[in-house]
Amino acid sequence: MEDFNFxxxxxxxxxxxxxxxxxxxxxGKNILKYFDRIHDKLFAFNNILIAGFFALSKIENSISVKTILIPIINLCFLVFIEYQMMEKSRFESSIKTQNFENMIHTVKE
Incomplete structure (x- = not known):
């Protein structure tokens, strides 16, 4: 029987x-990579929606031009998400120089 080698x-x-x-x-890297890929696809899809709503409002008189607000509001939401991701990355890029209060405040958000 062999002895246990600690x-x-x-x-x-x-x-x-x-x-x-x-x-x-x-x-962690993969999460950001896949988030970025999904985000790019959502931006492309939203741009298609904007073009489609413009075309639809010009073709069909019964459709209000105000319906274009739907993809524009969605675009604003996507830009807000992009901004938040940029701020997170900015914080992480200088994490060694951040003070403890900033770290606690960032974690709570």
């Missing part, structure tokens, strides 16, 4: 922890 067990645990940390970091 040092080998610690090295193995450290290796597993490092793998989990790499997986966590990669997962």
């Amino acid at each position: 040092e080998e067990s610690q090295r193995e645990q450290k290796r597993i922890d490092e793998n989990f940390e790499r997986t966590e970091i990669e997962g």
Whole structure:
């Protein structure tokens, strides 16, 4: 029967922890990558809607030009989301120079 090697067990645990940390970091990057891809598709779709509503309002007299407000409001919402993501990235890019109060305030939002 072999003796339990405590040092080998610690090295193995450290290796597993490092793998989990790499997986966590990669997962965070993937979230942003997929968010960006979805966001780009939503912007493109919204632009198609804007063009479609303009064309529809010119073709059909019974459709009000005010219906164009629907995709324009949606566009404003998408720009707001983009701005929030930019602010998050700006904060993360200088995280080592942020003071503790900023970190707590940012986490609460």
